[in-house]
Amino acid sequence: MLNGLQDLGAAYLSFMEPMTLLYGLGGAFVGLIMGILPGLSATLAIALLTTVTINLQGNEAILVLICSYVGALYGGSRTAILLNIPGTAANAASCADGFALAQQGQAGRAIGIATSGAVTSTLFGVIFLATLTPLLSDIALQFGAFEFFWLALFGVTLSGSIVGGDPLKGWMMGLLGLFLAQVGEESLYAYDRFTFGWQELAGGIALIPALVGAFGLAEVLMALSDPVERKIHDLTDSVLPRWRDLFQYRWTVMRSGLIGVFTGLLPGVGEDAGSWVSYAAAKAVSKEKEKFGKGSIDGLMAAETGDMSSVPGHLIPVLSLGVPGSAPSAVLMAAMIIHGVQPGPMLMIEHPDFIYHVVAMTTLASIAILLFGLFGVRPMLQVLKVPRNILMPIVFLLCVVGSFAVASRLFDVYVMVAIGVGAYFLRRRGYEMAPLVLGLVLGPLLDKSLRRGLVLSDGSLIPFFTRPIALVLATITIFTFLLYVPAVRTAIRRVAALAGRNLYRLLGKGDV
């Protein structure tokens, strides 16, 4: 405990250098701009910055990336409020109330609420990041091949079920991602799979070019397909953070903060889940339900605090299990590996101080967004006035540089273009990219764990279902699939209703 506090103190002190602080502010600034631009996501911001910072010292590079992650999610709320288009997927829940407030001439107030909610909830999440990561790392040390197999499958299944509106399409994308991850030299015998004699494919499909294609080029095509330029709502009132609103809705902030952190812990659910669940919970307990969707401060506060506190939440499984909770955290994990830090159960043993460095970096990120929230809102919104016909070709230029720079291979640029064009057409047909990303990241883990597990059990599947942690993960994964079967869903609803009625009677409330 004392060692942890000492490490944490040392981590905070290590960032108190002008150049390091400047890197943090720069990362947050780029993230904010990317978040403000509709469609350009936190994933793309981190992927592009990974290439820019490739020659920086590890901790400085990760600081830039974490600041851009937090900045992008925060920046996305502006677009939701002023354009009714979520800047990133995580800001979708802010659209309804944020845009309604803007229509009532309170766009500045809505942005102020987003700022105060974002800063407070990120700091709230940081407390859990500092306390839960070492605890989860201890538990993760008990994980073996059987548990990691289920964890990988659970992440992809859950992501497919939650992201987008169609679990079948989500799972299909997860399967495609898992399959793409099998391309190249496999880990047990160095055998080339699906390379068709192409030497470039032996190393597999690199994550950064694939992500830049799926989230960058696909978004460029989505944006440029629309021939109409969209106009932003006028910003007439003050955009300064509203601490009074924050105090008034403190229970919403606390509840949404907790929801954000705990949804962040689930592999594969993404930041938007924290936002939507917080919004639904706030509506369920609110005395002003009728205001939700029509400019409710409570609703906007819940949505913004839910998504921002999920950022530290997502970092917890990345650091302790090596399993990302969302697409941006998947890129962040890849960047950590590039910089020589292998996230996972052994991190707490090999680099115990790194976890506290991440805590300090996330704290710094929340301070950075506060500074930009106080002084930089109006100037940064100018970027929304740049026509897409000018902006998007420049974004593609960055996509080319980003996909090339990691390994200096033109082949990666071709991969980016192929995946980007494919992702565009898939998205137009209702297929989401987040499960594909999770599949790409978790594919090698799934492959290695299944085959190692089968060797350990001498071909028996029983240990996959009998070890306690594996059993829990297997049950949840299978249950997630079964929820799609209409008969199972109806039966669950019937059982839940029956249980509710019995509980009601038990509490002496009489017949329903």
Add this chain to the structure above:
Amino acid sequence: MDLPQPAPAPDITSAQDTGPLPNERLSPLGDLHDALGWIVLGLAIVVASWKMSRLEDQHINPLTIPGLVPGLLGAGMIIIGAILGLRSWERHRRESADTPPMTDGTAHLRHKRVLLTILLCCGYSIVLIGHGLPFWLASAIYVTGSILVLDRLHLAPDLHPFSLRALSHALLIGVGSSIVVWLVFERLFLVRLP
């Protein structure tokens, strides 16, 4: 869970509009075509995995053959593809066969813009880059060309007439942005460019 919907989007053809872009509307049988594609892909993966070497000469444990996981994933694709196809067929049977398609006056223009953007992106990343042309020059040509082409493919192209002013404006942005990217990446952060 009771989730809110974003405020309704106004008419897409309005110049002052706000709101999210509409998704492509699929016909009830739209998913069936996808499903067939997924099943074919799944079958191809299963066959390729089955034919993959089992490394018998290395005497490996047969449970760890390289084709095991890809084969299972291919089988998963076939199963989910089949469910997707059945669901689509069921929806097609339930819905009226003569449901009118979504009328959107901008659909043709959208397709044209996407096609041209893909061509421009491929031209830049496959032809211009990495074949001897300096990065900043290749990028300047691409950005300038894209701005000029996309400005012409507008709902009201008369608002962006092709003129010397438009050309110099696009050229300025193209050259400026390319040089800035080159300076920031290669000179400031020492990143190798194509």
